[in-house]
Each structure stands twice: as structure tokens, then as C-alpha cells.
Amino acid sequence: MRRALLTTALLAALAAPAAAQATLDWSEAEIRLVGQHGPWPPPPARDPSNRVSATPVGIVLGEHLFSDARLSGDGLVSCATCHQEGRDWSDGRALGKGRADLDRRTPSLWNVGYSHWFGWSGAADSLWAHTIKPILDAREMAGSSARVARLLREDKELACGYERAFGRKPDGDDEQMLVNAAKALAAFQATLVSPRTRFDDFRDALMAGDREAAARYGQSEQRGLKLFIGEANCNACHFGPRFTNGEFGDIGIGFFVRPGEVDAGRLGGIAALADSPFNLLGRYNDDASGANARRTRHVRRLHSNFGEFRVPGLRQVGRSAAYMHNGSLATVEDVVRHYSEVSPDRLHSDGTPLVRALGLSAGQSSDLVAFLRSLDAAPPPRPSPPPLCP
Ligand code: HEC
Ligand code: HEC
Structure with a gap:
């Protein structure tokens, strides 16, 4: 038996080079x-609309927040519930499921930092703006800006991580705190580059x-x-x-x-993008030149979308x-x-x-x-x- 196996292995080894050439x-x-x-x-992604993009302190804060279920309304759902590291940052399901069933599949987050439209219909024009959506969506995490702001202010570790990342205490208004949490989360996600x-x-x-x-x-x-x-x-x-x-x-x-x-x-995505207070034409874009909003400014709804x-x-x-x-x-x-x-x-x-x-x-x-x-x-x-x- 052993000898037979050995012979097969040997034959395979001898045959391999010819086939492999x-x-x-x-x-x-x-x-x-x-x-x-x-x-x-590719070179690491850097997003000029996000002041903590590609900064080590922003990335660390984002990585902690990514698996923190306290961002959700009932304290049970985190980003990592649906975007699981062991499942290539997706969930192995046909359709996403949070607090309720979703109508779309959870995409993998590999290489997401290199995209310019986000979600299946491109309803967001930056990684951080997309990140706000699942936090607030009642079917996903059902959180709120007030809840996120309170967490960042009251949790000592997070408050300290926030101060290191943004260079000030977590003392902005609730919406600003939500945006900054999303920017840290985006900085982390942009590091997920496939091998x-x-x-x-x-x-x-x-x-x-x-x-x-x-x-x-x-x-x-x-x-x-x-x-x-x-x-x-x-x-x-x-x-x-x-x-x-x-x-x-x-x-x-x-x-x-x-x-x-x-x-x-895409037709619905363009409408949602235009309505969003968090798009690159809005006040949370950290790129003062506004050059990165060019695509958003020029997007047009076509019947074919x-x-x-x-x-x-x-x-x-x-x-x-x-x-x-x-x-x-x-x-x-x-x-x-x-x-x-x-x-x-x-x-x-x-x-x-x-x-x-x-x-x-x-x-x-x-x-x-x-x-x-x-x-x-x-x-x-x-x-x-x-x-x-x-
Ligand atoms: C309940 C499951 C669920 C949770 C929780 C969830 N996601 Fe998602 N994620 C999805 C689904 C489904 C989509 C596709 C959404 C769409 O196209 O509208 C998606 C899309 C995305 C995308 C777009 C990816 C791409 O290729 O364009 C990003 C980025 C993302 N999620 C990040 C996050 C972050 C960060 C969190 C936590 C704040 C989070 N998600 C929480 C299910 C989830
Ligand atoms: C017209 C542009 C276009 C062409 C050409 C095209 N694809 Fe696609 N592909 C898409 C789009 C758009 C989707 C997503 C469609 C959806 O979700 O409804 C997709 C989805 C896929 C997926 C599923 C990926 C996932 O994560 O869900 C695979 C695999 C794929 N395409 C492979 C191919 C292969 C192989 C070919 C050539 C035979 C091809 N595609 C040709 C646009 C294209």
C-alpha cells in the first residue's frame, strides 16, 4: 500500500515539470x-474628504468601533455582525440580516478604500458617508447620532482614542460626532486590502x-x-x-x-446621494478645494440607470x-x-x-x-x- 502510494507520488512528481512548463x-x-x-x-488609499484617512490613530479608533455593538440601538449589532473577518468581511448569507431582513446582499469590504461609489446603487460618494447609513438604518443597527456621541464622550477609552485621532476632546455636536466616528471607521476599512x-x-x-x-x-x-x-x-x-x-x-x-x-x-442611488447631507458637496467634506466632489457634482439621472x-x-x-x-x-x-x-x-x-x-x-x-x-x-x-x- 505504502509502496503503491510512493510510486504514484513519484510518477506525479516526474510528470509535473513537463505539464507545468x-x-x-x-x-x-x-x-x-x-x-x-x-x-x-496598490499604494494605500488616501481620502482627502476624511481628515483621519490613513492616519494610524484614526485607523485604531475605527478598528475598535467596527466591532462595538454599543453603536446600535439595542446594543446587539455591530458592523462586524454582518461584515465578519472570518467570512472575508461579509456574512455568508444571500441577503443581509440585522434587526430585520434586508433586500440586498452584504458585500465584502475587501479593497473598499479604492472605490468612488459605495453600496450596490452608489448611494454614497465617500466611504465615511456610506458608513453612517447602517448605523442609523432601523433595519441594520438602528442607532442615532445622540447615541454615538454619548458613547464617544462617556467611554473613557473611546474618548481618549477620539482625542488622539482628532486632536480635540469629543465635544462637537452630535452630528459632528457621528460623522467623525464614521471617518475613523472609514480609515480602518480602507486598510482591508486583499492578499x-x-x-x-x-x-x-x-x-x-x-x-x-x-x-x-x-x-x-x-x-x-x-x-x-x-x-x-x-x-x-x-x-x-x-x-x-x-x-x-x-x-x-x-x-x-x-x-x-x-x-x-442606480436610479434610486442617485436620488439618495443628492438628498444626503453627508455627500461631498456638503459641509463635512474635509477637502477644502472641493476637487474631490467633481463626480458628485456631475452625476445625472438617466432612464438607463x-x-x-x-x-x-x-x-x-x-x-x-x-x-x-x-x-x-x-x-x-x-x-x-x-x-x-x-x-x-x-x-x-x-x-x-x-x-x-x-x-x-x-x-x-x-x-x-x-x-x-x-x-x-x-x-x-x-x-x-x-x-x-x-
Ligand atoms: C445588518 C447587516 C449589516 C450591518 C450591521 C452593517 N452592514 Fe455594511 N452592508 C450591509 C449590506 C446589506 C450592504 C449593501 C447595502 C446597499 O447596497 O445598499 C452593506 C454595504 C456596506 C458598504 C459598501 C461596500 C461597497 O462595496 O460599496 C460598506 C463600506 C459597509 N457596508 C460598511 C459597514 C460599516 C462600517 C458598518 C458598521 C457601522 C456596517 N457596514 C454595518 C450589511 C450590513
Ligand atoms: C456590462 C458590464 C459587465 C460585464 C461585461 C460583465 N460583468 Fe460581471 N458584473 C457586472 C455587474 C453590474 C454585476 C453585479 C450585478 C448585480 O448585482 O445585479 C456583476 C457581477 C459579477 C459577479 C458576481 C460578483 C459578486 O460579488 O456578486 C461575477 C463573478 C462576475 N460579474 C463575473 C463576470 C464575468 C466572468 C464576466 C464575463 C463573462 C462578466 N462578469 C462580465 C457587470 C459586468
């Missing part, structure tokens, strides 16, 4: 397209012309990548190092929440099922089947659709899945946060 042929144009999905990791993956090693090897290193990437993964940037045109939307252009698209996912009620997607949702980044995608804004697809295989079979009648946008039924063969589908899974990597364990006031 193979790199597919990559044209100059393809290499350029692959190169656009890196390098990884390098097998794809990144391949991309860097390909760019450097190192065929030997490139050949460590599986052939099926390479074929899937070729489809992704070629025939299947996935990178029309899933573009750049995070595999998203940060904008919105319609890929024919249903928008009925329940009979008679729809999630209008109905049924559009934000293009999700694809790093760690295999690790945080379910998929889509409404969690309607359970596995990566289901997602690939959707793109293979989607009916044109399900697309609502006007103009030339970027999505059409691809009619993939079984082999092509499994190549695309293999490629998507090569964007996953186990994150290193996180040390517990340093104390607020050492």
Missing part, C-alpha cells in the same frame, strides 16, 4: 490587457517575460483569463487591478424585491458567496452559467448592451471558473488591534 502563447495586446489588472497591492493571488504572480511574470514563473499558473486558468479579456469581454466592466471600473452596469439580474416592489438600483448595479470587484470572489446585489446566484459556476445563457430580454439598459449570451462550452465554462478562483487567496491572520490609549 507550458505557458500558452500570449500576444503583445493580450499581455497589455493582463497588465492592466495589476500591480497588486496577492496566483493571478498576480502570473501577471507579474508575464510582464517581466519570465516564462518559467508564468508556467506555474495552470493552463485552465490561463485559458479562462484569455476568455475574460478576450471573447467574453468581461473586462469591459471588470477592469483594472480590482477587476471593477467602479461604475454601474446591467447584466440582467432581476430587480423585483417582492411582487409589486422593485429595487431601482434603472436596474443598474455597481460592478463588483472580483478579488476573493470565490470566497464570499452568494453573488449579485440580491444574492440570487449561489456559486461561481452559477454566475458563469448566467453570462453564458442570459437572455437579451432581461437587459433593461438602452444603448448597445455589453452583455450577451456567450454560449460557452463546458470546457470554456470551467476555464472561466478556474480563472476566477485564481483571484482568491487566504488572508494572513490579523493581529488584534492595539489599545486605544497605550
Whole structure:
């Protein structure tokens, strides 16, 4: 038995180099397209609208607040209830659940600091502004500015952490305290950068012309990548190092929440953004030049925004099922089947659709899945946060 195992292992080892040597042929144009999905990791995100962005003291305060259920109305729900570290900062559920059931899936927070629109419909234009929403939403944490302000003033540790982060005692009005708590929370979230993956090693090897290193990437993964940037045109939307252009698209996912009620997607998001006192045109934007409010100032409601949702980044995608804004697809295989079979009648946008039924063969589908899974990597364990006031 032992000998048989050994022989099998030996044969496998002997066969491996030959199989592993193979790199597919990559044209100059393809290499350029692959190169656009890196390098990884990008430089740390810095948000000029947030005075404590990228500051160690702001990040520490935010990390403590992230798992503090006292921010919620009943003291039972924290950000970490739904965005769990052990589940890639999501919750493993099809639809979010706080004090009540939600209509959308909890997205992972990996790489969220590099976005410019937040939430599935882009209802916020900064990470801190989005962060205010779950604190106040009755279905999520059902907190209030008064409650957050009281916590920051009365808890000695938090008050001390606040003073270190903002350079003054927690003595602003309640709304200012809520905004600053959100800014610290945003500073922490922006540090959640996903680890390098097998794809990144391949991309860097390909760019450097190192065929030997490139050949460590599986052939099926390479074929899937070729489809992704070629025939299947996935990178029309899933573009750049995070595999998203940060904008919105319609890929024919249903928008009925329940009979008679729809999630209008981006169309609703633009309305909510315009109404928010916390958008970048408001008084809490720390960028005095206002340059970072350009996108918000120019956003226009178009009929075609109905049924559009934000293009999700694809790093760690295999690790945080379910998929889509409404969690309607359970596995990566289901997602690939959707793109293979989607009916044109399900697309609502006007103009030339970027999505059409691809009619993939079984082999092509499994190549695309293999490629998507090569964007996953186990994150290193996180040390517990340093104390607020050492
Ligand atoms: C009850 C579950 C729940 C809780 C609690 C919760 N979230 Fe979320 N989170 C969600 C859901 C669902 C969405 C998608 C919301 C949408 O698109 O409207 C989301 C979206 C987000 C996003 C947008 C991500 C992106 O890619 O655009 C951020 C950032 C975020 N949450 C941070 C937080 C923070 C910080 C807290 C704590 C203050 C928090 N969340 C509390 C469920 C939750
Ligand atoms: C027109 C732009 C567009 C194109 C082209 C496109 N996608 Fe998407 N993709 C999206 C949008 C938008 C969503 C989210 C839709 C929703 O939630 O309703 C999405 C969702 C996904 C998801 C689910 C991610 C998650 O976290 O829920 C995966 C995986 C994915 N796309 C892979 C692909 C692949 C593979 C291709 C090529 C076959 C592709 N996409 C082509 C826009 C696009």
C-alpha cells in the first residue's frame, strides 16, 4: 500500500515539470490587457474628504468601533455582525440580516478604500458617508447620532482614542460626532486590502517575460483569463487591478424585491446621494478645494440607470458567496452559467448592451471558473488591534 502510494507520488512528481512548463502563447495586446489588472497591492488609499484617512490613530479608533455593538440601538449589532473577518468581511448569507431582513446582499469590504461609489446603487460618494447609513438604518443597527456621541464622550477609552485621532476632546455636536466616528471607521476599512493571488504572480511574470514563473499558473486558468479579456469581454466592466471600473452596469439580474416592489438600483442611488447631507458637496467634506466632489457634482439621472448595479470587484470572489446585489446566484459556476445563457430580454439598459449570451462550452465554462478562483487567496491572520490609549 505504502509502496503503491510512493510510486504514484513519484510518477506525479516526474510528470509535473513537463505539464507545468507550458505557458500558452500570449500576444503583445493580450499581455497589455493582463497588465492592466495589476500591480497588486496598490499604494494605500488616501481620502482627502476624511481628515483621519490613513492616519494610524484614526485607523485604531475605527478598528475598535467596527466591532462595538454599543453603536446600535439595542446594543446587539455591530458592523462586524454582518461584515465578519472570518467570512472575508461579509456574512455568508444571500441577503443581509440585522434587526430585520434586508433586500440586498452584504458585500465584502475587501479593497473598499479604492472605490468612488459605495453600496450596490452608489448611494454614497465617500466611504465615511456610506458608513453612517447602517448605523442609523432601523433595519441594520438602528442607532442615532445622540447615541454615538454619548458613547464617544462617556467611554473613557473611546474618548481618549477620539482625542488622539482628532486632536480635540469629543465635544462637537452630535452630528459632528457621528460623522467623525464614521471617518475613523472609514480609515480602518480602507486598510482591508486583499492578499496577492496566483493571478498576480502570473501577471507579474508575464510582464517581466519570465516564462518559467508564468508556467506555474495552470493552463485552465490561463485559458479562462484569455476568455475574460478576450471573447467574453468581461473586462469591459471588470477592469483594472480590482477587476471593477467602479461604475454601474446591467447584466440582467432581476430587480423585483417582492411582487409589486422593485429595487431601482442606480436610479434610486442617485436620488439618495443628492438628498444626503453627508455627500461631498456638503459641509463635512474635509477637502477644502472641493476637487474631490467633481463626480458628485456631475452625476445625472438617466432612464438607463434603472436596474443598474455597481460592478463588483472580483478579488476573493470565490470566497464570499452568494453573488449579485440580491444574492440570487449561489456559486461561481452559477454566475458563469448566467453570462453564458442570459437572455437579451432581461437587459433593461438602452444603448448597445455589453452583455450577451456567450454560449460557452463546458470546457470554456470551467476555464472561466478556474480563472476566477485564481483571484482568491487566504488572508494572513490579523493581529488584534492595539489599545486605544497605550
Ligand atoms: C445588518 C447587516 C449589516 C450591518 C450591521 C452593517 N452592514 Fe455594511 N452592508 C450591509 C449590506 C446589506 C450592504 C449593501 C447595502 C446597499 O447596497 O445598499 C452593506 C454595504 C456596506 C458598504 C459598501 C461596500 C461597497 O462595496 O460599496 C460598506 C463600506 C459597509 N457596508 C460598511 C459597514 C460599516 C462600517 C458598518 C458598521 C457601522 C456596517 N457596514 C454595518 C450589511 C450590513
Ligand atoms: C456590462 C458590464 C459587465 C460585464 C461585461 C460583465 N460583468 Fe460581471 N458584473 C457586472 C455587474 C453590474 C454585476 C453585479 C450585478 C448585480 O448585482 O445585479 C456583476 C457581477 C459579477 C459577479 C458576481 C460578483 C459578486 O460579488 O456578486 C461575477 C463573478 C462576475 N460579474 C463575473 C463576470 C464575468 C466572468 C464576466 C464575463 C463573462 C462578466 N462578469 C462580465 C457587470 C459586468
